[in-house]
Amino acid sequence: MTETITGLADLLDRRALLPGLAAVSQSDVITALGRKLEMIGKVHGSYVGAVLSREGTMPTGLPLDAIHVAIPHTDPIHVISPAVAVATLNTPVTFASMEDPDEWLPVRVVFLLALNDKHRQLAMLQQIAALIQDGPRLTRIVDAPDVDTLWHELAA
Amino acid sequence: MKRKTILVACGTAVATSTVVASAIEEAMQERGISIILRQCKATELPSLAADADVIVSTTPVPDGLGKPVIKGLPFLTGIGKAATLDQIEAALRD
Numbered sequence: 001m002t003e004t005i006t007g008l009a010d011l012l013d014r015r016a017l018l019p020g021l022a023a024v025s026q027s028d029v030i031t032a033l034g035r036k037l038e039m040i041g042k043v044h045g046s047y048v049g050a051v052l053s054r055e056g057t058m059p060t061g062l063p064l065d066a067i068h069v070a071i072p073h074t075d076p077i078h079v080i081s082p083a084v085a086v087a088t089l090n091t092p093v094t095f096a097s098m099e100d101p102d103e104w105l106p107v108r109v110v111f112l113l114a115l116n117d118k119h120r121q122l123a124m125l126q127q128i129a130a131l132i133q134d135g136p137r138l139t140r141i142v143d144a145p146d147v148d149t150l151w152h153e154l155a156a
Numbered sequence: 157m158k159r160k161t162i163l164v165a166c167g168t169a170v171a172t173s174t175v176v177a178s179a180i181e182e183a184m185q186e187r188g189i190s191i192i193l194r195q196c197k198a199t200e201l202p203s204l205a206a207d208a209d210v211i212v213s214t215t216p217v218p219d220g221l222g223k224p225v226i227k228g229l230p231f232l233t234g235i236g237k238a239a240t241l242d243q244i245e246a247a248l249r250d
Contacts, residue, residue, distance in 0.1 A: 058167035058198070058215055062233055073171050098172070098214055099229045118174040118195070125175045133234035 006120055008084060008127040009155035015040055016085035019150045023087070026095050026107075027052055030072050033085035033112040042083035043114050050074040051112070061095035061105040067138050068105040070095040071128065073113035082121055084128075085112040086154060088142050108142050160248050161192040163208035164228065165217065169197045172214040176228040180212065183241050189248060210247045224250075 016036040023029045034048035051074045061070045072095075092106035111128055115121050131137055137153065144150035162180060166173035173195045184191050196204050198215045205211060205221040214228040224247045230236040 054167065060167075062229070063235075064233055065235070071171070073168065075168055076170060098232075099216070099227060101216065113171055115168075115170050118170045122174050122178060125171060126178070129175050129232050129234075132232070 006082065006124055008124045008131075011082055011084045011121075011124055012086070012151065012154055013040055013042075013083065014147050014151055016042075016083065017147050017150050017154075018085075018087040019144050019146060020090050021087040022091070023089060023093050024091075026055060026070070026072075026093050029087050029089070029093055029110050030055065030112060033087055033110065037083055037085050037112065037114055040083075042079070042081055044078050044080060047074065047078040047114065050078045055095070059096035059098055059101050061097045061103075061107055062132065063097055063099075063103070063105055064132060064138070065135060067109060067135075067142055068092075068095075068107045069109045069111065069132050069138070070105075070107045071111045071113055073115055076116040079114045079116040081114075082116055082124075083114045084124065085114075086110065086150065087112075088144065088150065109138065159190050159192060160209040161194060161207060162244070162248075163194050163196060163201070163204055163211045163223075165196050165198045165201055165211060165213040165215065166228075167198060167215050169195050169200075172228070172232060176212060176214060176231040179231040179237075180241075180244065184245070184248075187241075187245060189245065191248065210244060212244065 097103040164177040230240040
């Protein structure tokens with residue numbers, strides 16, 4: 001049996017995609033996405049609190065050319081099986097920069113990562129890195145009006 | 157050149173440092189530089205830095221590590237990636 005390389009498309013679930021989420025804070029976004037992952041059995045009840053507290057001390061905002069992104073995550077102990085939940089925000093929410101916690105970024109796309117094995121999830125992480133470096137694709141993701149459109153843009 | 161060790165750090169040692177380590181490995185291979193890569197959490201750096209030649213981190217690192225520290229975020233954002241690779245190569249050749 002050959003080992004399956006798990007890509008982004010394998011780790012998405014339509015129930016954990018929230019296009020145009022109305023949120024006023026990073027904790028709103030993380031909680032909304034994290035509860036979806038909890039509901040579909042991907043993470044333990046401790047996951048949301050662990051991500052929120054980690055984001056406070058080690059933030060995950062990524063400064064890009066136009067649309068800023070955040071990739072909140074936490075230790076594998078809180079994860080049941082790997083998954084990625086995604087929200088887009090019509091009104092940006094501020095996240096601190098991963099590189100400089102004193103720099104605040106208006107973020108439009110949040111990838112909440114539930115990871116438990118760095119080797120098996122490398123492909124997915126590389127796909128997210130490639131995706132956020134692709135400005136036109138990121139714009140289509142932000143503009144996706146519904147779950148199906150968002151799914152297609154992410155899984156492409 | 158003696159094979160040198162790059163220590164790649166991030167918050168959890170699971171997510172961003174994995175992407176960064178893999179990108180560095182590929183790029184250094186292309187440049188014909190053989191390296192040893194290790195991953196760790198930023199909080200583990202003070203105890204692990206002694207065995208490394210260069211540190212690359214996506215998050216802020218504690219002071220006084222005594223080794224060159226290079227920012228790893230360009231491997232995630234693509235912004236300034238070539239310059240960062242040059243910086244790593246220069247630090248390795250020091």
